[in-house]
Amino acid sequence: MAAAVPLSKKFLAEFIGTFWLVLGGCGSAVLAAVFPYAQADANPLGLGFLGVALAFGLTLLTMAYTIGRISGCHINPAVSFGLWASGRFPGSQLLSYVVAQVLGAIVAGGLLYGVASGRAGFELSGSNPLATNGFGAHSPGGYSFWAALIIEVVLTFIFLLVILGSTHRDTFPSMAGVPIGLSLVLIHLISIPVTNTSVNPARSTGVAVWAGGDAMAQLWLFWLAPIVGALLAGWVQRHLLEAGES
Numbered sequence: 001m002a003a004a005v006p007l008s009k010k011f012l013a014e015f016i017g018t019f020w021l022v023l024g025g026c027g028s029a030v031l032a033a034v035f036p037y038a039q040a041d042a043n044p045l046g047l048g049f050l051g052v053a054l055a056f057g058l059t060l061l062t063m064a065y066t067i068g069r070i071s072g073c074h075i076n077p078a079v080s081f082g083l084w085a086s087g088r089f090p091g092s093q094l095l096s097y098v099v100a101q102v103l104g105a106i107v108a109g110g111l112l113y114g115v116a117s118g119r120a121g122f123e124l125s126g127s128n129p130l131a132t133n134g135f136g137a138h139s140p141g142g143y144s145f146w147a148a149l150i151i152e153v154v155l156t157f158i159f160l161l162v163i164l165g166s167t168h169r170d171t172f173p174s175m176a177g178v179p180i181g182l183s184l185v186l187i188h189l190i191s192i193p194v195t196n197t198s199v200n201p202a203r204s205t206g207v208a209v210w211a212g213g214d215a216m217a218q219l220w221l222f223w224l225a226p227i228v229g230a231l232l233a234g235w236v237q238r239h240l241l242e243a244g245e246s
Helices: 007-032 048-071 077-085 091-116 145-166 177-195 201-211 221-241
Strands: none
Touching (some): 007 201, 048 177, 077 145, 077 201, 077 221, 091 201, 145 177, 145 221, 201 221
């Protein structure tokens, strides 16, 4: 029987994993999505929405096989809450996981800010500085508060169902990183125009604290909506989809 992993190692794994998610995902958006900067309209070399979506999915996929055996690779407070609601994660570790995730995201956001500010002319302006999340004037496509709320709840709900289904004991948990990573790509393809895609309160916090202003003022939505969606998914999985299983 494998020895239990100390909480300190899980904390470090979640810190590193969330750091990589924010650096890889938000970094692709900030540093490469509209490169070269002087030709943003033509954008011959930029990643575009597809590239950014793939970057987020790849960071999650790579971390799933790097730290999954240590912490389960939540790297997202909503995932931790959803797993807790499904009965697969102890509430006693919830706070430690969330703290590790938020700290990792903030450190990554600070590093990204430092690198981005190394380009002459960079400033924290525009609707989504540092790939922040937002609605209204801070939605990439100008979507409303209600559109942002609905899309974040629904997509996080589906994301957690994919995670819970892919890691079920009767499937192939060793392969779970693939559908989970691909689902995050799809989620970004759907919702980048709406909110710049959160479904992860730590990811939102990690860049918002450096951007400040309206990014911080709207941050509460990107905690509330993903956690609500995750809790609903955990409840549905536990009480409806897995009801009656031994």
